[in-house]
Structure formats: C-alpha cells, structure tokens
Amino acid sequence: MPDEGSNIQKDLNPLANAERQFEEAAARLNLPQGIKEVIKRPRRATIVSLPVQMDDGSLRVFTGYRVQHSIVRGPAKGGIRYHPDVTLDEVGALAAWMTWKCAVVNIPFGGGKGGVICDPTKMSKGELERLTRRYAADLSDLFGPESDVPAPDVNTNEQVMAWIVDTYSMHERRTEYAVVTGKPLEVGGSAGRREATGRGVLLCVREACQHLAIPIAGATVAVQGFGNVGSVSADLLTRDGAKIVAVSDVTGGVHDRAGLDVPALLKWAADHRGVAGFPGGKPLTTPIVEYDCGILIPAALENQITRENAGRIHARIIAEGANGPTTPDADKILEEKGVFVIPDILCNSGGVTVSYFEWVQNRMGFYWPEAEVNGRLEQTMVAAFRDVLAKAMEHGVNMRVAAFMVAIERVVKVIMLRGVYA
Numbered sequence: 001m002p003d004e005g006s007n008i009q010k011d012l013n014p015l016a017n018a019e020r021q022f023e024e025a026a027a028r029l030n031l032p033q034g035i036k037e038v039i040k041r042p043r044r045a046t047i048v049s050l051p052v053q054m055d056d057g058s059l060r061v062f063t064g065y066r067v068q069h070s071i072v073r074g075p076a077k078g079g080i081r082y083h084p085d086v087t088l089d090e091v092g093a094l095a096a097w098m099t100w101k102c103a104v105v106n107i108p109f110g111g112g113k114g115g116v117i118c119d120p121t122k123m124s125k126g127e128l129e130r131l132t133r134r135y136a137a138d139l140s141d142l143f144g145p146e147s148d149v150p151a152p153d154v155n156t157n158e159q160v161m162a163w164i165v166d167t168y169s170m171h172e173r174r175t176e177y178a179v180v181t182g183k184p185l186e187v188g189g190s191a192g193r194r195e196a197t198g199r200g201v202l203l204c205v206r207e208a209c210q211h212l213a214i215p216i217a218g219a220t221v222a223v224q225g226f227g228n229v230g231s232v233s234a235d236l237l238t239r240d241g242a243k244i245v246a247v248s249d250v251t252g253g254v255h256d257r258a259g260l261d262v263p264a265l266l267k268w269a270a271d272h273r274g275v276a277g278f279p280g281g282k283p284l285t286t287p288i289v290e291y292d293c294g295i296l297i298p299a300a301l302e303n304q305i306t307r308e309n310a311g312r313i314h315a316r317i318i319a320e321g322a323n324g325p326t327t328p329d330a331d332k333i334l335e336e337k338g339v340f341v342i343p344d345i346l347c348n349s350g351g352v353t354v355s356y357f358e359w360v361q362n363r364m365g366f367y368w369p370e371a372e373v374n375g376r377l378e379q380t381m382v383a384a385f386r387d388v389l390a391k392a393m394e395h396g397v398n399m400r401v402a403a404f405m406v407a408i409e410r411v412v413k414v415i416m417l418r419g420v421y422a
C-alpha cells in the first residue's frame with residue numbers, strides 16, 4: 001500500500017498525470033480494441049550526452065532528451081526546454097500533451113518535446129550557443145520539416161531557434177528554415193508568433209467569459225510567470241479592459257488591487273530580469289495561485305495547482321497558459337468548486353497554431369502580414385474552443401476531459417484510416 005508521501009509524489013509526476021488525463025477521457029470513448037495502447041505510448045524517446053566546452057576551459061557533459069510521442073497526424077511538433085529540473089518523464093508528458101494539443105486545434109502535426117538539464121541563468125551566451133548546437137547536431141537525424149519540428153519552450157527563445165536553423169542547415173548543406181518554428185523574423189519567423197500563445201490565452205478567456213456571461217472589462221486577473229506566455233497574456237488582457245492585479249515570476253511577485261501598470265511592469269521586468277521590486281505595486285506575500293481574483297493564469301511550470309492548494313483558489317476561471325499546471329487531484333476539487341478550467345491543450349495552443357502557420361510560410365516561401373496570421377489564429381482557436389465546449393455540454397464533462405475526447409477521437413480516426421503497418 002503506498003504511503004501518503006508516495007501518493008503526493010505520484011500526483012506530481014507529469015507523465016503519470018498526462019496518463020490519468022488520457023485514461024479518463026479514453027474511458028468515455030468507445031475505442032477499438034488495442035488502439036488505446038497504440039496511442040498512449042511514445043513512439044520514440046532519445047537520450048543524448050552533450051559535451052560542452054565552458055568559458056573557463058573545462059568540459060561539462062549535459063543530458064538532453066527528445067521524445068516523439070506521435071507522428072500519426074504529421075511531423076512531431078513541440079518545444080525544447082532548458083531547465084535544471086528537466087526529466088525524461090516530464091519531456092514524455094509534454095510530448096504527449098503536444099499530440100493532443102495539435103489534434104484539438106486540428107493542425108496536421110503529431111507531438112514531440114525536447115529538454116536539456118541545465119541552468120541557463122548560470123551560463124554565458126557562448127556556452128548556451130555551444131550547448132544548443134551540440135544538441136541540434138546530435139539530433140539532426142531526427143529533426144526535419146517532414147519529421148520533427150522543435151520550437152521554443154521554457155528558457156529557450158528565438159535566438160536558440162536561430163542557432164538550431166544554422167546548425168541543421170550546415171549539416172544539410174542548404175538553408176532549411178522549416179526545421180524549427182518560433183524563429184526571429186529575419187530568419188524565417190512568422191509575424192505574430194512571439195505573441196501567439198498569449199493571444200490564444202486571450203481568445204480562450206474571451207470565449208469563456210462570453211459562455212459564463214462575465215464581462216472581461218474590469219475582470220481581475222492574476223498571472224503566474226511573466227515570460228513569453230504570461231507577459232503577453234497580461235498585456236493583451238489589459239487592452240481588453242481587464243485589471244492585472246497580481247503577477248509573479250521566479251524573482252518574486254507584485255500586486256495592486258487597483259490594477260498594475262502592465263506596460264511599465266514589462267519595461268521593469270526587461271530591465272531588471274524579473275518583476276521583483278517593481279515600484280508600481282506592493283510585494284506579494286501570498287502564493288499567487290491563491291490570490292483573490294476572477295481569472296487566474298498559471299503561465300510558469302507544471303504542478304502549481306495541487307490537491308494541497310486547490311481548495312484555496314478564488315478564481316472563477318483558470319486559463320492554463322502553462323503546460324500541466326493543474327494536477328488531476330486538483331482538477332476534481334476545482335470541478336466541485338465550480339471553477340471553469342480552460343485546459344492547457346486548448347488554452348495555450350495558440351503558439352503551436354502559429355508555429356504551423358510559420359512552417360507553412362517557410363515551405364511556401366511567402367510571408368503573411370500579421371493581421372492575416374492573427375485572423376487565422378482567431379478562427380482556429382475559436383473553432384477549437386467551441387468544439388471542446390460542445391463536447392463538454394454533450395457529455396456533461398469538464399473542459400479538460402472534453403478536450404482530450406476531441407483530440408483522441410481525431411487521432412484514432414487517422415489511425416483507423418491509415419491502418420497499422422506490419
């Protein structure tokens with residue numbers, strides 16, 4: 001019999017959580033025999049050892065991963081994370097969520113994810129470049145526009161993607177932009193990609209507010225994580241009239257019940273590498289997820305809303321900018337409390353949607369104006385939100401179960417049409 005400690009550990013294992021979410025939805029679908037096993041398991045997991053020359057002349061060996069969960073609907077798609085806590089289980093969970101995310105928004109990609117165990121805050125730009133190039137070189141037989149297309153994730157950015165394009169292109173002896181997405185505009189990037197995940201969060205929040213008859217104007221919002229996803233979500237929601245009342249990142253947190261000046265906070269965070277000390281607000285003393293607000297946007301890491309703190313959440317809407325911020329046990333508590341959770345595989349799918357547009361533009365060699373990108377993003381996200389909401393209403397389930405049901409059905413349909421190669 002597992003003790004309480006190991007139960008808590010299990011609740012915090014992202015791979016176990018991704019599997020529980022999958023199982024709950026799959027149980028409601030009449031899946032053909034054996035198919036569940038086929039789509040549940042990752043297709044391929046690769047571990048690489050990456051020797052890197054450090055600035056002081058020493059040699060360090062980093063561990064990197066790439067998991068391709070599925071290529072049934074198209075090339076594996078998913079970001080690369082640099083973080084000291086990266087594990088193979090975490091990368092595996094993130095890869096599976098990518099499969100379901102791409103299916104929810106109905107774009108022709110499978111799911112993948114990569115990670116390197118490292119602390120980029122303690123590395124120079126040169127060390128990061130050498131690490132990135134070694135990772136890209138070692139995995140260049142997996143990567144490719146038709147096979148596996150990475151993108152940025154936590155602690156990786158446009159610059160990292162540009163290094164990957166360059167490394168891959170040197171190996172291929174030609175420039176290949178479509179090998180990664182989330183690139184700088186000058187290196188085959190798409191207008192609107194940097195803001196796409198945050199814009200998708202905004203579009204989902206708008207839809208949720210409309211469904212629940214809550215006006216966005218004047219709504220109070222707390223945002224955990226002020227990186228790519230959190231900062232853009234906060235900025236765009238402010239433009240819709242919402243009040244950002246609390247923000248936190250790895251440096252600390254600030255709050256103001258009257259609403260923070262988001263443009264000033266953006267500038268402060270850029271100049272000071274974090275939100276801590278922002279003079280336009282008071283230091284946050286309570287955990288941000290428990291802050292008294294109408295809308296909570298977790299936009300940092302996994303396992304932020306657990307069975308320990310879910311009972312203390314005030315928000316009426318949780319918009320999951322991050323991947324896996326809510327554990328399955330917490331989900332149950334939130335459902336009982338009547339909290340409307342917009343699940344990660346729907347809420348943060350704006351990034352991969354515009355990644356798909358970027359990949360299409362690279363392959364066409366023809367680039368769209370930002371308004372066209374944003375217009376297509378809105379069409380895609382609104383359709384996905386409505387598909388999931390309709391499924392939730394039809395089956396009397398929450399939005400997460402409904403999103404998984406929509407996604408699993410789409411993947412299974414393709415497997416049935418393609419058949420199993422033997």
Ligand code: NAD
Pocket residue numbers: 152153154155156197224225226227228229230248249250251299300301302321322323324348349351352
């Ligand atoms: P990022 O590196 O740009 O930002 C991460 C932010 O989280 C930083 O502000 C960091 O300080 C903060 N943070 C880290 N630990 C924290 C903690 N314990 N408490 C509060 N803040 C903390 O990363 P990002 O790209 O914004 O990604 C954030 C989340 O969104 C991740 O879960 C990622 O997988 C997910 N996501 C990102 C994208 C994308 O396009 N970038 C797309 C979909 C999902």
